[in-house]
Amino acid sequence: MVRPKKERVVGVATSLSYFKPGGIPLRQLEETLLTVDELEALRLCDLEQLSHEEAGRRMNVSRATMGRIVREAHRKVADALVHAKALRVEGGNYRVMEExxxxxxxxxxxxxxxxxxxxxxxxxxxxxxxxxxxxxxxxxxxxxxx
Known part of the structure; x- marks a missing residue:
């Protein structure tokens, strides 16, 4: 039996739902799904430059889990950039931290x-x-x- 995933805590709720290459209609693009918790991991580790340990503490996950989340988020963003795909931000197992x-x-x-x-x-x-x-x-x- 698989252990249920812990709910990840995100600090900023995003209104972003798609990010896409310019000049190409969305309906003509393939898309890559980036979950809200993966976006939060990128924000904490890459934008705020926190260690995986500190970012994990903020998101209520272990350092190792944070590393896996960031690695998967980097893979998805790279796929969208290299292959000119739309990046859809949606879903995941998370709750928004108090404002x-x-x-x-x-x-x-x-x-x-x-x-x-x-x-x-x-x-x-x-x-x-x-x-x-x-x-x-x-x-x-x-x-x-x-």
Missing amino acids: MRLFVCTDCGKRWEEPYGTGRPAGCPGCESDRFHRVWKEEAEPPEPE
Whole structure:
């Protein structure tokens, strides 16, 4: 029995559905399918230049799995470029990460949000302290009264 694939976490939902050579109608082109998680792996490893280990952590997969995803994505993109095929981006086993990240300052208690993909903030906007940490939305909600 094959183990089910883990859901991969992607940081940016894309509205891109096709990328094709110019001057040729889409209906005349063969296409190569690139899944959304493969596109995310290319974004993290090639565009943001993260290691496979760090990119894997962000996508909730192992370093080895990230390497396999990137290798397959490179093969598909190369096939589309070399053979003048349309690249269709669709499908895969993924979920989109929250658009905003929530931080809490240890010194002053201020809570604030930062967009995903902007890197670690320089300091707390309230007191400029560098003693802050990220919390998940579920942790940030005040507890229900008993």
